[in-house]
Amino acid sequence: MRVVVTTESRLIRTPDGSVWTSTTADHRFWRRYLSAFDQVRVVARVRDQREPPADRRRVDGEGVEVHAVPYYLGPWQYLRRRHLVRRAVGAAATADDAVILRVPSVLGTLLCAARVRQGLPFAVEVVGDPWDVFAKGVIRHPLRPLLRRRATGRLRRECRAAAAVSYVTESHLQARYPSAPGVPTVAVSSIDLPAEAFVARPRRFVRQVGVVPTIVAVGTLEQMYKGVDTLVLAVAQLAARGVRVRLVHLGEGQYRNRLHRLITEHGVADRVTLAGWVAPGTPLREQLDRADLFVMPSRTEGLPRALIEAMARALPAIGTRVGGIPELLPAADTVLPGDPSALATAIALMLDDPARMDAASARNLARARQFSRETLEPRRNGFYQMVRDAMSRPSSGADPSPPMLRADVPGPARIQT
Structure with missing residues (x-):
């Protein structure tokens, strides 16, 4: 089974088709999903560039491919390209794929809405808190209070609709964005230090x-x-x-x-x-x-x-x-x-x-x-296996409201890698 994973990381593609990152979310990071799946497809914004960045780290490789979404930076570029972005995200996963959304995420919300419309299950990895992202003093935007309410409400619905939920915190995010009753959950950080x-x-x-x-x-x-x-x-x-x-x-x-x-x-x-x-x-x-x-x-x-x-x-x-x-x-x-x-x-x-x-x-x-890697890796692998198992049966969560899942005006999302 292939797993499709969304990320807010912005990637670079060189003319030979290679995809690069300047973050720690490189090929090794994405290979962790292969503990339970046969292939990983990473859904991310991709910008074409003649040369890889100086601090380059390869993303694609054995078992890992990148599904490119049209590149945008900020809400206004997104608004100009939203139809292309939505089309690309909608084409990222098939009914046979497992889907894991790393949220909060504009791309994750778009793919979530597509899965809901199709009646297909998905899992989420909660890696940040939009309530804090849109707090006063963090960003300057005239619609900040509205964006804060919409983003937190959207993430709550995504967690309630998910077939399995992972949180990077031990209790903080769980309290604010709970899963539906009976849904398998785990507290495991994306971080594992060698x-x-x-x-x-x-x-x-x-x-x-x-x-x-x-x-x-x-x-x-x-x-x-x-x-x-x-x-x-x-x-x-x-x-x-x-x-x-x-x-x-x-x-x-x-x-x-x-x-x-x-x-x-x-x-x-x-x-x-x-x-x-x-x-x-x-x-x-x-x-x-x-x-x-x-x-x-x-x-x-x-x-x-x-x-x-x-x-x-x-x-x-x-x-x-x-x-x-x-x-x-x-x-x-x-x-x-x-x-x-x-x-x-x-x-x-x-x-x-x-x-x-x-x-x-x-x-x-x-x-x-x-x-440490030896402490967290077994727990994380167990979650991925739970996701694979959950993908074979209908999600037990409540359907989120599709209009509330739209990401018409995206804001920054914290991704912990």
Whole structure:
């Protein structure tokens, strides 16, 4: 049986037909579905380009093919191409295919509506929360409140209609987007770290006179939902309080210039480095190993890979109380999103207490080990087998309302890979 999986990843296709990504969702990622299925078809936006990206990772290959959807970026391009997009998504799966929708997702919603119209079952993997994605301060859009209500209502209906549901969190997303009674569900992250992602032992921290602690943050600058602006303002407040820190941010995107202006305006250009994109694997781990504290000031998250990777390097961490972050960090190590003063205080208190840093290092490393490949792979494979089994019988969920499943004005979707 073939499985058709939707993703919001934007892919590159070169003239030889090869498909590439700059994310961790490469061929190895998609091959995981082959544990229960004979072939994987990835449904994604694809843009043609003469050369693969410099940070290229091959997507297609043995057992994995890509079903290209016309490329668009943002709601206005989507509106101009929506008929082509819908037609392409509708043609992605046949009645004989199993379908797994990685949601929230515009493409996932379109394929869900097609399956509902045909009376065919589907499964979902819930990897993000549109309630947080459309929260105030995350995106700027005049229809933001309406989009928030529509997106969350749509995801609830998709989960209620699914024949099987997987959640990347242990309880957060399950409470907000429950499945129908009796439907098989599982809590399993999309993240599974290889053995080399982990350090052997926790860190030990000692106060060193004259040494400036390094804070590291990781996240895209394509939108402001990672809260890097809040972290920059927190660094400025720390400077005003006489607390010396150095911030290194890893990530790239269209808001880089805006962030650079914020850094300059608040006089912390000598304290903040925008290091740009860093390749996954060894290059990223080397950056994490040079830091003293990891900070995730996000306004929205599913279950953040970057935080788990930092914890696997035994880094103490401060995060915000959104998405699955409170499932990873204790309450004392979290603050509300969008509050530079609270974030600055949390950072200062952590850095000023070596014993607390030691304890956080040990605790974070132990928690990260629960996301090792050997721990999660059997659970994830079990879900895929449940999906294969569920595809052979009608979905037990209630039909979502087709009009509410339309994605006329798409917004950003968090994909956790």
